[in-house]
Amino acid sequence: MAAGGFCKLPSGSVVVALNLPSPTAPTGRPTGVGLDDVRVLVLAQNRARALTRLRNLGLRAVYLRGNAAPPSPDEITAVLHHPDGLIWRTAPDNGVPSAPERPELWHPIRSLLRRPPARV
Secondary structure (H helix, E strand, O other), X not given: OOOEEEEEOOOOOEEEEEEEEOOOOOOOOOOEOOEOEEEEEEEEOOHHHHHHHHHHOOOOOOOOOOOOOOOOHHHXXXXXXXXXXXXXXXXXXXXXXXXXXXOOOXXXXXXXHOOOOOXX
């Protein structure tokens, strides 16, 4: 089950955040929290529409059960300022960072779902 959560905004719309296995991860390797996971943020009118947006993009087994990992205020700001309202980045490791690192920027969802070029 993917960790995730939601936050209802004053405007009535909802921001849904999900930690999902990366669709580009090799199938032979086991995936777990922190290994090839991505954090996906979706802005929609309600939770059902947010999950439908992801399913329409090919992420079929996407469910939201509970509110264990709701989006942070920074994540809400990022998705509100993106024109598509659908962004991703690698899932943060819940451990303490060993060195001050520059955080990864958010990417549009089409860069995650882009298929690699066909080999000839």
